[in-house]
Amino acid sequence: MDRWALIIATLLAAIGGVNGMLSLRHGHRSGATVYWMVATLVAQLVFLSVRGEARAACPLMGLGEILVFLAWSLTVFYLLVGTTYRLSLLGVFSTPVVVVLQLVALIPGVLESNPQRVAATDAWRETHAAMSVLGYGALALAAVAAVMFLVLNQQLKSHHLGSGLFKNLPPARELLVSLRRLLWLGWVMLSVGVVAGVRMPRTEGSEAHLVAAMGVWVAYAVLLGVLQLRGITGKRLSMWTVLLFVVSLSVFASV
């Protein structure tokens, strides 16, 4: 049941993405992307609720569940942030990330086929896992917005303005504003996650994980500090945002 829900969620996101891209090729934005993403969210919720019930805890045990939770978090933030006018194209750029995360989770062996009930839950551990993954969802969406800015920036700089993609991309400044807000939101959530991580009981290997998580947290803090105090070009901010997100995925690999 849970695996099927995940397959359906992946298919829905893929269809939404392809539909959005085809519309862009014809020079207009598809209003349907948001509905495909809502349907994706529903299927993701089915997956997470089935797993959560089996675990009797927040379904964040193992790489597979974390990846799906991250994809869900990205979908939620897109629906909260991206559906505002002119940022709806964020959905078209988000769907490939959602699809890739879920496809990795679907690789045999990544997702536990028989999730075991968690014997004893710990509030700090659950807060750490949930807030961190939610934070990464916001940071993933920031990375998506960053990619959109890089595409637009390249087109504006090289004067290649005839594509349907260019016509439908949001203005550069609006993308940068969204990017900045998502970075702050993600970082604040990540901070809560890190604080909870420090308070949770240590297990074997959790030390290395916590160090990596704190490294990511510090890197984002530095980026935000530079952005706030000194300023940074949109291109560099976007490149750092994408790079940090890709690097931060290594934290999951170290789970």
Next chain:
Amino acid sequence: MELVCYGLNHRSAPVEVRERFAVATSKLGEHALSLREMEGIEEAVVLSTCNRTEFYLAGSSAAEAAEALRQQLGAGGQDHWYEMHRMEAAQHLCEVASGLDSMVLGETEIFGQLKTAYRHAHEAGATGGVLNRLFQRAFGVGKKVRTETSIQEGATSVAGTAVELAEKIFGRLDGCRVIVIGAGETSRQTAQALVSRGASTVFVTNRSHDRAVELAEELGGRAVRFEEWQSVLAGVDVVISSTAAPHHVVQPFHVEAVRRVRKFRPLFLIDIAVPRDIDPAVGGIEEVYLYDIDTLDQLARDARGRRERQIAECRELITRELEKLNLPGT
């Protein structure tokens, strides 16, 4: 049954002629009804806007009636009037409804004005089977053209293209600050277009300070002495440059000097001078978007080409729709 359109518009007649034949909205129905009383006319709609006055007539001998109408109007300056028959008249009505015949291509106001004209004629009892079907189809076509094509998209002038680019970089231009270096005509037009879209502050600098003051007053901005323009650069979002200088006025070091103060915010540079005012190397600075006159002109030409193709597509769509209608009188 015959269909005729008799009228004048912004292309065929100057305003002093158009205003003589304008019909008040409240009188449209009454006017249409009086036309119906003419021999050979069974149905009539009168459309009157600031850009056109048109009579749509349907009847057994509408052509003769149109001739009678011409004499009745005593139309001084016959050259200003056009007369279309059958399919040509139906096609014209659909083009009017679609905004293809408007002064501003694709504008939507005419659609409402046409609906009002039809409603008045209909309520006065001046329409019948032919014009009812034709106008309903014209409204359908007008909507279809606007939803299925993009005739309004793409600026076709240098100033319009610059404004579109500014909006692509900054979004809403409310609060945008602009400096105009060199008070030429194109820079005036571009600055004016930016102000009309919300740009809040305009600085004008020119070698002749008096000319800068003059243009600044016209734009509701502030004149800056030519030797002081660099101090303003840190606070602006858009630079429009069009001096007659034989060398580059804006050089990389000018922008480099204010990058930190600007916190690396995007800067849009519009160079409409020949020879160019802005060193092309400035475009290599990461947050700078530099467009010269040739690039802007090329973009405007591309948009004009696209628009011509769109108009041809719209006309084909209209022809297809009218063929489907198979209306008597066309």
